[in-house]
Amino acid sequence: MELLAPAGSMEKLKAAVIFGADAVYLSGKEYGLRAFSDNFSLEEMAEALDFAHAHQVKVYVTVNIYARNRDLQGLPDYLRSLCRLQPDALIVTDPGVFLLAREIALEGPWLPVPLHISTQANTTNHQAVRFWRSQGAERVVLARELSWQEIREIHQKEPEMELEAFVHGAMCMSYSGRCLLSNYLTGRDANQGACAQACRWNYQLMEEKRPGQFFPVLEDRRGSYIFNSKDMCLLQSLPLLDEAGVCSLKIEGRMKSAHYVATITKVYREALDAYEKDPASWRLQEHWVREICRISHREYTTGFFLGQDFQDAGINLRSNEDGKSHDFVGLVLDYDEDTGRALIQQRNRFLAGEDLEFVPPSGPNFLAKAKDLRTEAGEKVDSAPHPQQRLTISLDRRVSPWTLVRRA
Secondary structure, X not given: OEEEEEOOOHHHHHHHHHOOOOEEEEEEOOXXXXXXXXXXXXXXXXXXXXHHHHOOOEEEEEEOOOOOHHXXXXXXXXXXXXXXXXXXXXXXXXXXXXXXXXXXXXXXXXXXXXXXXXXXXOOOOHHHHHHHHHOOOOEEEOOOOOOHHHHHXXXXXOOOOEEEEEEEEEXXXXXXXXXXXXHHHHOOOHHHOOOOOHHHOOOEEEOOOOOOOEEEOOOOOOOOOOOOOOEEEOHHXXXXXXXHOOOEEEEOOOOOOHHHXXXXXXXXXXXHHHHHHOHHHOOOOHHHHHHHXXXXXXXXXXXXXXXXXXXXXXXXXXXXXXXXXXXXXXXXXEEEOOOOEEEEEEXXXXXXXXXXXXXXXXOOOEEEEOEEEEEOXXXXXXXXXXXXXXXXXXXXXXXXXXXXXXXX
8 A cells, every 4th residue: 555645845745755655745836725835836846756756756746626717727838837747646626627637648748647536526436436437537535434345345346446545634624625614714715725724723602592602512423523623543444444445545734744744654654564564463553653642633533434333433542642742843964973963953942951852764763862962063052942053962873864853
């Protein structure tokens, strides 16, 4: 199974690649559904493709808005520009955009670019998958509302179609993200890439004849979810995902931090490698649970994956790390073996002598103190207060570039 990670910026793309993704998905400055992530100009996209392909990692580009007539004017030229760059696939939603992309992908002089169908298309049954296959799509990103049994049935009836599923991150309100709430409350259209994530605000219900009396909005075993209050996590369900025929495991989070992308990607990489090495004896490991609980998150849930009877049951992923601070304070840029000093770029303030945890791209984490903290020029300091400041610390063991540094 492929591990597919989000890339909302160049730094996040590099973090995903270095921490173990098989593929990344990103958007240009236009026509994608995460308008408030940094996203990529065409020049940056070319750089991203070069970096990812040099590491044997695929790049999928989202063109997944629901287009209005006004959006279509510049779309053909944009699609041609993307095809010249030769990404590994385009992710589309709108049938009109799909039709244009299919025509342009085949017109050359470039090699044909595969087309993937976004989760925004709300594909929930095998006939819909059959339709997209008949139109030339190579992959469908399935709706989050499906159970693993439904996915398995789709795979059995359409075995030639690649099936991708979200396994971790925020779950959109409404059918796989076709949300009107953001537009209604803020004027920011989620289907045009400007989602305000209004479904994650705190709400109370007030009846008009009882002003000032507020009632919490709750969920019960029979109710459908209206507001997104939990994060999906299918880490413990890798065997079921495999049995269902899912070929690509997708992590949500183009608007999350590089720290988030790196940490979650590393955990799923380790878990997936362990599963593929020995599926029969695979078990969820406690240190994986600790890691995903150290990242900022809401309560984890399996969503609809285990079926309607389990959708409000949460998920038994608890750790004594829950609620503790593990702030991302720096990123290792280099290590000088002659001096035994690590060069770190500051991301949050930390102190000389403070206990730090180092999270390398592969292998176990380790603890060390911020000993002999100095500026890059060699001046000894008591703290690292300045954003992006470059400092060195004395470190008794070699550490690789891109190692995350966080408060222990």
